[in-house]
Amino acid sequence: MIKSFYLIFIAILCPLHAIDPLPSWNEGIAKQKLLEFVKMTTEEGSGFIPPEERIATFDQDGTLWVEQPFYAQGTFALERIHALASQHPEWKHQAPFQAILERDQEAIKNFTEQDIGKILAVSHSGMSIKEYHQLVHDWLKEALHPRFKRPYTELAYQPMLEVLKFLREKGFKTYIVTGGGQEFVRTYGDQVYGIPTEHIIGTAGKVRYEIVNDQPVLTKIPDVFFIDDKQGKPEGINLFIGKRPVAAFGNSIGDQQMLEWSKGLALLVHHDDAEREYAYDEDSKIGRFSAELMRQARAKGWIVVSMKQDWNTLFAP
Amino acid sequence: MIKSFYLIFIAILCPLHAIDPLPSWNEGIAKQKLLEFVKMTTEEGSGFIPPEERIATFDQDGTLWVEQPFYAQGTFALERIHALASQHPEWKHQAPFQAILERDQEAIKNFTEQDIGKILAVSHSGMSIKEYHQLVHDWLKEALHPRFKRPYTELAYQPMLEVLKFLREKGFKTYIVTGGGQEFVRTYGDQVYGIPTEHIIGTAGKVRYEIVNDQPVLTKIPDVFFIDDKQGKPEGINLFIGKRPVAAFGNSIGDQQMLEWSKGLALLVHHDDAEREYAYDEDSKIGRFSAELMRQARAKGWIVVSMKQDWNTLFAP
Secondary structure, three states: OHHHHHHHHHHHHHHHOOOOOOOOEOOOHHHHHHHHHHHHHHOOOOOOOOHHHOEEEEOOEOOOEOOOOOOHHHHHHHHHHHHHHHHOHHHHHOOOHHHHHOOOHHHHHOOOHHHHHHHHHHHOOOEEHHHHHHHHHHHHHHOOOOOOOOOHHHOEOHHHHHHHHHHHHOOOEEEEEEEEEHHHHHOOHHHHHOOOHHHEEEEEEEEEEEEEOOEEEEEEEEEEEEOOOOOHHHHHHHHHOOOOOOEEEEOOHHHHHHHHHOOOEEEEEEOEOOOOOOEOOOOOOOOOOOHHHHHHHHHHOOEEEEHHHHEOOOOOO | OHHHHHHHHHHHHHHHOOOOOOOOEOOOHHHHHHHHHHHHHHOOOOOOOOHHHOEEEEOOEOOOEOOOOOOHHHHHHHHHHHHHHHHOHHHHHOOOHHHHHOOOHHHHHOOOHHHHHHHHHHHOOOEEHHHHHHHHHHHHHHOOOOOOOOOHHHOEEHHHHHHHHHHHHOOOEEEEEEEEEHHHHHOOHHHHHOOOHHHEEEEEEEEEEEEEOOEEEEEEEEEEEEOOOOOHHHHHHHHHOOOOOOEEEEOOHHHHHHHHHOOOEEEEEEOEOOOOOOEOOOOOOOOOOOHHHHHHHHHOOOEEEEHHHHEOOOEOO
């Protein structure tokens, strides 16, 4: 009887206590500004934004999941080169493949965009979209992050998963806008972030529609169609969505233009937590961060998130 | 009292009588197959399709609205050339502009793809996306269809508007996949079809992100980025949506690949109604239709809609 009373008591009182939608965020300016933005845009008043315009765009690598010491997709591509090497004896003496096969870390670190283009071309093409997804899916099941010894798909930032969920509950459409491969992210976007394929915008290779054995097939061909980085981000957002975002989230110089393009909130994740993750500050040699980006963020009133100060949890346990 | 009884009586009985979701469709095989498809895919059973996979794609010109005697966008482009002519005295002696300025209908009819590319390049670029939308918006308010003497935006096919609405009510996402200009259709897609910008896929020009007077702007530049026609349609569907449609609707050889790419229903609108609209049969010289397309439709079990037989109403009054 006392127990029943207690349960009824809880049931009545609970709705009066607001449940914190962002429990992995420490109290502070960043969290406060996020909550204020959502309240302002979704409740009646001068800042109200109608649901059809509630577009929120998120960079992926370094914003939604770990990008250090190397992008997951980069690791996938390098491993594909090893797997395909026996079919390409010429690679032994051919840049950039030689460096990969000889595991020359210094050379790999200094690959040019052209080198990377060549690697992606051969490792991400010559198969159907469906086969490619299977390949990535299988790889992600086995691959472990070198430091955290966990699958990459478990290394999404818990605080950002909370933001995604919270925004969707408040009627926002959440999009990934990544410099990484669109089809790569599509293989796990729904499972990891709750983001369906049609809300994943990314760098895209060309595909060719053809009829094979009387069945229609889309085959990945070794040409880049669209690079979704820097100015490519607002351009891609326009191409895919046709509306300016009202909230944008990034962490690198590749996201600056997307953050500028937001009509409302812009948030920059600052990796300053070498202990729990990585620190790539203005002066560090890793990551695509710069003092200039930080200066822009301050000047334009973007929310700067200190991973160290603002996040009490990094990953789901 | 009797009136109250009557109202209660109606209120109880009404849900038992199914309201026809497609009143502008005559009873017949096409309507029956459409209704069966929606019932099968949305009610429990072996044909059930989960909501997240309910993707329906629609060609626009000739499928959702009138495309004869000339595409609305084509007319817009030709009128832009006249409007811009004073700034381009060289056009008087330069193909393809000379033919437009001299209103040489025969030459205009025989424009090559290259000619059309040149016309679109100059008439659809050199301004921001926002300015372009305003231009199209203003033009659509004034322009009248030469035969029907009504704005183009009133010449959407009522039967297809009913299909769009019905599918959305049943949890389908409806997309336009047009060979026409993506940004052109985006100016009125929501108003005319209830389709938001992010569900409009079309032929796209390149845009350039830049900062003008301290404000970010997307400027249309005179290069084609993507042609959303023929094999471009399934390729575009993959790029934008990342899922195969389960229902596709078209009317021309430009739609064949999209209809093949549908995993479920494929529907071909056949313009055979010269009296109420236009007839462009296998042998006619107008439209992009062919005997081969009709043969494919029959062989593959696509629904062939006879405008004359299947639609009792063409346009909203």
